[in-house]
């Protein structure tokens with residue numbers, strides 16, 4: 001039973017582009033068959049707490065004797081990690097906020113990036129290696145390769161480092177640029193480019209959902 005873990009983090013309940021694109025992936029995943037299930041976690045409407053203690057950055061056997069953790073905080077971390085490990089594919093809506101990611105998504109990362117559990121530290125433990133992750137990054141301006149903004153895209157760089165390098169996941173980025181073209185007067189001439197970027201992203205997730213869901217060869 002192929003399972004999708006679908007995370008959203010946009011704070012926009014009305015016009016979120018990342019939510020539009022992740023919903024499209026999720027719908028395409030569901031449409032493959034009734035056995036294709038989805039767990040949806042809305043990190044904005046049901047936010048996780050900040051990591052309450054640095055002790056939770058470490059697997060229990062790597063904590064020092066004086067690093068005491070709250071049982072309910074540890075139970076939440078275990079739940080999040082098990083949810084991630086048991087998913088076949090992870091879908092993440094990651095709007096660009098201040099050239100980086102929303103704090104709600106960062107809180108999730110802080111809970112699941114754990115040396116000794118999800119990251120090899122004193123052994124080869126690496127349960128997420130090769131697991132596909134689809135990251136939809138929506139951003140108001142243009143950060144496409146070769147654009148003036150490209151070097152300021154710290155969202156993609158951070159997620160590539162954490163999900164791809166540290167956790168070893170197989171990360172597919174689906175960017176949508178210029179989402180504010182219809183709202184910011186100076187970007188108005190770029191509305192056609194904005195629409196084209198969204199169309200490309202929607203086509204990309206249709207294709208990825210079918211491939212990662214096993215309905216098309218990868």
Ligand SMILES: Cc1cc2nc3c(=O)[nH]c(=O)nc-3n(C[C@H](O)[C@H](O)[C@H](O)COP(=O)(O)O)c2cc1C
Pocket residue numbers: 010011012015016017018019094095096097098099100138139140141142179180
């Ligand atoms: C708090 C906040 C910070 C933002 N920072 C940036 C930014 O640094 N660069 C940018 O191009 N757009 C920025 N934007 C615009 C969003 O990236 C853009 O609206 C995007 O579409 C948000 O994703 P969503 O449509 O899924 O909500 C920001 C928006 C908000 C609400």
